[in-house]
C-alpha cells in the first residue's frame with residue numbers, strides 16, 4: 620500500500636445525478652434537496668437533470684380524465700432505470716402508491732402544512748367561500764377538492780384549471796375564476812404565501828395523500844444513494860405518509876377518486892382519518908383509526924377496508940363504471 624497522500628487532491632468528485640421536472644416549483648424543491656445534500660456531502664458533486672413529463676405536456680385534458688398513473692413521474696423513472704440519473708425529487712402526492720419494478724421510495728422529507736388554501740380574485744377579497752354569491756366559480760382539477768367543497772358549499776360552481784402554479788394564478792388574475800384552490804405547501808415554497816386568502820380546515824377539506832412532503836425515488840437497493848438520502852428523511856412525516864399511502868393503495872383502482880386524509884402523530888401514536896366522497900359531494904364516507912406509528916402501513920390498510928365496508932365500495936364502483 621502506498622501513495623494515499625496524493626490521491627485526495629486530484630481525484631475527480633463522484634457526481635450524483637438528480638432528475639426533476641422543469642416547473643418552477645419542481646426546481647425549487649429539487650434545488651433544496653441538492654443544496655442540503657451538498658452541505659452534508661461536500662466531497663460529492665450533485666448535478667440536476669431536467670425533463671418534461673406527460674403531465675407537463677398534456678394541458679388541455681382534465682387531470683381526472685388522463686388518469687394519475689405516473690403522469691408526473693414516468694419519464695423521470697425511465698431515466699433512473701436507464702442509469703442516466705440516480706434519484707428523482709417529487710411532490711410526494713404526485714408519486715403513485717405502486718412504483719415500477721426496480722425503483723423505491725428512498726426517503727420522505729419533513730412535511731410542510733399539508734392543507735389546501737383558497738386564493739381569491741381581487742374583487743372578492745372581502746368574501747369567504749361561505750359568503751361568495753350563488754354560482755361563483757372556483758377553479759380546481761382535483762376531484763377530492765371538488766367533492767368536499769360541493770358538499771360544504773353547494774351554492775358554488777366548479778371549473779377545471781390546469782397548468783403549473785404560475786399559470787393557474789395568472790388565469791385567476793385574468794378573471795376566469797372567482798377563486799382557486801391550491802396546496803398551501805406549493806404556494807409557500809414559491810414564496811407566494813401572501814396570496815393565501817383562507818386555509819381550509821380539516822373539517823372542510825381533508826388533504827391529499829402525501830401532500831406537503833417531498834418523496835425521493837431511487838433504484839431499489841441502491842445503498843450508496845439510500846445512505847445519502849437518509850440525512851433528509853423525517854421519521855414523523857414518513858410514518859404519517861406511509862399510513863396515508865397504504866390507505867390510498869388499498870382503495871384505488873385504475874382511476875382518480877375523491878379521497879382525502881388527515882394524520883396526527885403524538886407520542887408514537889398515529890391517528891389516521893380518511894374520506895371517500897361521491898363526485899357530487901352528496902355522500903361522504905369518513906372514519907378514523909389509531910395505533911402505534913410502527914404499524915402505519917397496517918393502519919392505512921385497515922381504514923381503507925373499514926371505509927369500503929361502510930359504503931366507499933359503492934362509490935368506487937360507480938366512479939370506475941363512469942370513467943369507462
Ligand code: DPM
Pocket residue numbers: 682710711712713759760761762763764780781800801802804805827829830831832
Ligand atoms: C395531485 C393533485 C393535484 C396535484 C390532486 C389533489 C392538484 C390538482 C388541482 C395528485 N397533484 O390534490 O387532489 O388542484 O388541479 C400538485 C401540487 C403540489 C404537488 C399543486 C397543488 C404542491 C403541493 C405539495 C398538483 N402536486 O396541489 O396546488 O407538495 O403537496
